[in-house]
Amino acid sequence: MTAALFNPIQLGQLTLANRIVMPPMTRSRASQPDDSANDMMATYYAQRSTAGLIIGEGTQVSAMGKGYAWTPGIYSDNQLTGWRKVTSAVHANNGVMFAQLWHVGRVTHPENINGQQPISSSAIKAENVKVFIDDGENGPGFVDVVKPREMTKADIQQVVEQFRQAALNAIKAGFDGIELHAANGYLINQFIDSESNLRTDEYGGSLTNRLRFLDQVIGAMVEAIGADKIGVRLAPLTTLNGTVDATPELTYTAAASLLNKHNIAYIHIAEADWDDAPVMSVEFKQALRAAFKGVLIYAGKYTSQRAVDAIESGLADMIAFGRPFVANPDLPARIKLGQPWAPHNPETLFGGDEKGLTDYPVFS
Incomplete structure (x- = not known):
């Protein structure tokens, strides 16, 4: 019934045991004040290491790249030490783990970035977007984002270098590879999508120009760690955090062609998964x-049967199950044996302690 999900698959130089992916999910439990991964996170990921591939939660490549309180970074020595605990625990259970590297761009608040003004492709505020802050006085909570400033060429070069260094740091911290977060309205996505990029230089206007930042970031990371250790997450039809593209099928097929030229290991497609969300057509x-010859991963409210159908159709190579992995540390076994999936507690998704993180039981 679910055999298609349990065939091994080659991902770059790695042979993965199955085609089930634990995708990146923000859990906001990094140690303070330095946003470091910790023992609690190591336990959480190790519990889920029967996934063919774990992609860690979004991890900021610099202090300016942080969008939410208590998310981890990967740019300081302390942060690398913290991540080594995580990768060691996953590898001890024969797991494979990539780091997801992100820069949120405009999706933040000065409170999260040392009082600075956020940066973006253009000086456009994301409307109706809130982020989580902890100002140390009024208690944690959600606040509106602020208007960013348009990045200069020097800013762009600096962020490209931050991504390159973060890729090197990830390998140094024991990750098997990295995923570039180019989805869900964060910085790379702010350059790609037509309605969030009003630049008039070589980074804006035409589709080729809007993909240039992605091209340069990937190029720098490929040079640093090798194409076989790199994946990219894209979200063609989601309008999260205010990014909208006028011609998503054209734009993201071009992005896939560009990534194919870099010969990276995979593309991870986040399908829009809210109620009445646009559906990705079979043609798309x-x-x-x-356009892309590497591994294709899809995520978005997949059931076991939908996942099997997607792989058997040849359109997908691996399937990511997001929130099911929160409450089901043994999800691959449950899928294989046809066991029910436990529901997660939404109250403990973001922030807190072990409760709702490491205390979900395996199926008995």
Whole structure:
């Protein structure tokens, strides 16, 4: 019934035991004040290491890249020490783990970035977008984002270098590879999508120009750690955090072609998964398959049967199950044996302690 999910698959130089992916999910439990991964996070990921591939939660590449309180970084020695605990625990259980590297761009508040003004492709405030802050006085809570400033060429070069260094840091911290977060309205996405990029230089206007920042970041990381250790997450139809593209099928098929030229290991597609969300057509998925020759991962409210169907159709190679992995540390076994999936507690998704993180039981 679910055999298609349990065939091994080659990902770069790695042979993965199955085609089930634990995707990146923000859990906001990094140690303070330095946003470091910790023992609690090591336990959490180790519990879920029967996934063919774990992609860690979004991890900021610099202090300016942070969008929410208590998310981890990967730019200081303390942060690398923290991540080594995590990767060692996952590898001890024969797991494979990539780090997801992100820069949130405009999706933040000065409180999260040492009082600075956020940066973005253009000086456009994301409307109706809130982020989580902890100012140390009024208690943690959600606040509106602020208007960013348009990045200069020097800013762009600096962030490209931050991504390059973060990729090196990830390998140094024991990760098997990295995923570039180019989805969900964060900085790379702010350059790609037409409605969030009003630049008039070589980083804006035409589709080629809007993809230039992505191209340069990937190029720098490929040079640093090798294409076989790199994946990219894209979200063609989501309008999260205010980024909208006028012609998403054209734009993201072009992005897939660009990434194919870099010969990276995989593309991870986040399908829009809210109620009445736009549905990715089979034709769009076929176009992405034609454009990109590496591994294609899809995520978005997949059931076991939908996952099997997607792999057997040839449109997907691996399937990521997000929130099911929160409450089901043994999700691959439950899928294989047809066991029910436990529901997660939404109250403990973000922030807190072990409760709602490491205390979900395996199936008995």
